[in-house]
Amino acid sequence: xxxxxxxxxxxxxxxxxxxxxxxxxxxxxxxxxxxxxxxxxxxxxxxxxxxxxxxxxxxxxxxxxxxxxxxxxxxxxxxxxxxxxxxxxxxxxxxxxxxxxxxxxxxxxxxxxxxxxxxxxxxxxxxxxxxxxxxxxxxxxxxxxxxxxxxxxxxxxxxxxxxxxxxxxxxxxxxxxxxxxxxxxxxxxxxxxxxxxxxxxxxxxxxxxxxxxxxxxxxxxxxxxxxxxxxxxxxxxxxxxxxxxxxxxxxxxxxxxxxxxxxxxxxxxxxxxxxxxxxxxxxxxxxxxxxxxxxxxxxxxxxxxxxxxxxxxxxxxxxxxxxxxxxxxxxxxxxxxxxxxxxxxxxxxxxxxxxxxxxxxxx
Ligand SMILES: Nc1ncnc2c1ncn2[C@@H]1O[C@H](COP(=O)(O)OP(=O)(O)OP(=O)(O)O)[C@@H](O)[C@H]1O
Ligand SMILES: [Mg+2]
Numbered sequence: 314x315x316x317x318x319x320x321x322x323x324x325x326x327x328x329x330x331x332x333x334x335x336x337x338x339x340x341x342x343x344x345x346x347x348x349x350x351x352x353x354x355x356x357x358x359x360x361x362x363x364x365x366x367x368x369x370x371x372x373x374x375x376x377x378x379x380x381x382x383x384x385x386x387x388x389x390x391x392x393x394x395x396x397x398x399x400x401x402x403x404x405x406x407x408x409x410x411x412x413x414x415x416x417x418x419x420x421x422x423x424x425x426x427x428x429x430x431x432x433x434x435x436x437x438x439x440x441x442x443x444x445x446x447x448x449x450x451x452x453x454x455x456x457x458x459x460x461x462x463x464x465x466x467x468x469x470x471x472x473x474x475x476x477x478x479x480x481x482x483x484x485x486x487x488x489x490x491x492x493x494x495x496x497x498x499x500x501x502x503x504x505x506x507x508x509x510x511x512x513x514x515x516x517x518x519x520x521x522x523x524x525x526x527x528x529x530x531x532x533x534x535x536x537x538x539x540x541x542x543x544x545x546x547x548x549x550x551x552x553x554x555x556x557x558x559x560x561x562x563x564x565x566x567x568x569x570x571x572x573x574x575x576x577x578x579x580x581x582x583x584x585x586x587x588x589x590x591x592x593x594x595x596x597x598x599x600x601x602x603x604x605x606x607x608x609x610x611x612x613x614x615x616x617x618x619x620x621x622x623x624x625x626x627x628x629x630x631x632x633x634x635x636x637x638x639x640x641x642x643x644x645x646x647x648x649x650x651x652x653x654x655x656x657x658x659x660x661x662x663x664x665x666x667x668x669x670x671x672x673x674x675x676x
Contacts, residue, residue, distance in 0.1 A: 361560045362553050365528055366407055368414065373404050374524050374552065375516040382511065383408065387415045390456040394481060394490040396466070396505065398497035399513030402553030405493040406464055408513075412491065413460045417453065424451045429464035439476040447484035458489045466492040467499035474501045481507050515550025524552060525559050532563070540569035546624070547578045581608050581621045587629065590622065590639065593667035594631045601664045606657070615655035619647045622663075638670040 367373045370384050379397075386392040392412070397405045417424045426446040428434055443461060451459060463469070469477075481490055481504070492508065494500055522545050529536050540562070548555035558578055559569060566573040575582050585604055592601035608618055626639050646663040649655075 361528055361532070361556045365524075365556065367404070367411060369411055370408075370415070373408060373411065375520040376403070376513045379511045379513060380408065383412055386509075387412055390416070392416065392458070392489055394492075394508040395511055396492040396494065396497065396500060396508045397511045397513060398494050398500075400515050400551065401495060402551035402555075403513045403516055404552065405513055409462055409464070409491045409493055413462065416457055417460065420451065420453055420457075423449075424453060424457075424459045425462060426459070427462040427464065429462075430468045434463070434469050434473055436470075436472050436476045439473050439480060443477075443480055444484075447480070447488045459487055461488060461490050463490060463492045465494065467494035467496045471501060474504055478503050478507070516552055517550070518545045521545050521548055521550070521552060521555045525555055528556065528559065529569070534559070534563050534569060535567065536569035537571075539571040540574055543571035543574035543578075543583075544569070546583055547574065547580065549624070581611075581613050581618055583621065583625050586618075586621050586625045589664070590626055590629055590667070591631075593639075593664055594629075594635060594671045596668045596671050598664055598668045601668070602661055605660055605664060609657050609660070615650045615660060616647075618660060619643065619650050619663075623647065632674060635671060635674040638674065639667055642666045642670060 370380050370387075373380050376399075383392075383395075386395075395409075397408060399405055413425050414421055426443070428438070428442070432438070446461065447459070449459075453459070463477075466474075477490075490508070492500065492504070497505070497510065497512075522541060525541060525544055528534070529541070544555050544559050544562070547558055558574060561577045562569045562573045565577055571582075571584075585608065589601045589604040589608075592598075592604070605618075623640070623643050626636065626643055629636060629639070631639070642663060646659060646666075649659055
């Protein structure tokens with residue numbers, strides 16, 4: 314592949330077609346989709362992340378066990394205080410909103426208080442706003458409670474969290490708390506001990522592919538299989554990122570292929586990185602360096618380059634023992650880059666190490 318050519322297609326990935334529910338190869342079925350000329354369904358003003366935010370548990374993709382647990386809680390009605398912890402864009406807020414909707418139905422508006430990082434959540438708010446809401450009388454079906462949603466709870470100060478301890482207990486007969494956070498370490502232990510902790514992991518490539526395929530079909534998006542694979546690659550398990558990248562590419566180019574996706578996401582093209590690593594496996598330092606210098610010239614940050622090198626190396630088709638060595642060396646250079654040694658020399662040194670590793674493994 315030429316250094317400037319970024320149009321090649323990526324490898325085949327097996328996906329589940331959401332419409333058919335059967336397993337199929339993406340290259341068999343999807344490459345034939347032609348740019349559509351009919352009226353575009355999508356409302357340009359509506360972000361797809363909101364348009365396709367699941368309303369019920371069945372629409373939530375991935376983390377089945379945790380969702381199942383919540384479904385059980387909701388069916389018996391008496392839900393404990395909960396914390397959902399996990400990486401961004403995997404459905405934590407969505408799940409809590411769905412839970413509240415299922416439990417409270419038409420009373421959702423008056424029986425839910427949602428406070429997120431953009432609201433003021435200092436000690437005063439916890440003392441006054443939450444207390445006032447907890448004291449309000451709302452008629453609910455028997456066995457149901459008002460719900461206070463504390464989204465992005467890890468950004469609450471320790472003081473505010475401390476103030477929450479007693480509040481949680483005082484109003485436990487009328488009110489339940491649902492917290493969402495990225496980092497459960499930042500929630501004080503006293504709060505953790507009052508809640509059932511549920512953990513969400515990153516979504517798998519397959520799960521993201523299934524969802525974006527569904528969105529593509531309902532929005533009549535023109536796409537090629539390598540385009541969707543590029544969206545999945547750039548999302549790295551984050552559904553919000555996947556939908557945003559898909560929508561930006563579609564709005565910007567009216568066709569989703571890998572070249573367009575990487576123009577929107579602007580990160581080192583994985584095919585270029587793959588070619589560079591394969592040159593290293595062939596002990597061809599000068600060709601590998603040419604690609605590295607090209608990436609450097611394009612202005613990518615060393616950290617972006619090294620993380621993409623790692624992502625590509627994980628799936629590189631080379632001998633397993635060599636792959637292990639590659640990942641080890643990449644890890645070491647990543648540490649150095651994070652510590653501040655982020656020069657082209659450092660990245661070129663990595664290429665030299667990879668070529669040396671290839672030479673040792675071959676001999
Ligand atoms: N599991 C999922 N299934 C279907 N869609 C999802 C899922 N997770 C996220 N999404 C999509 O991504 C959007 C953002 O999800 P959500 O707000 O729930 O993320 P989050 O986990 O709360 O992230 P953050 O930690 O950044 O707040 C949703 O509106 C939805 O469109
Ligand atoms: Mg959220």
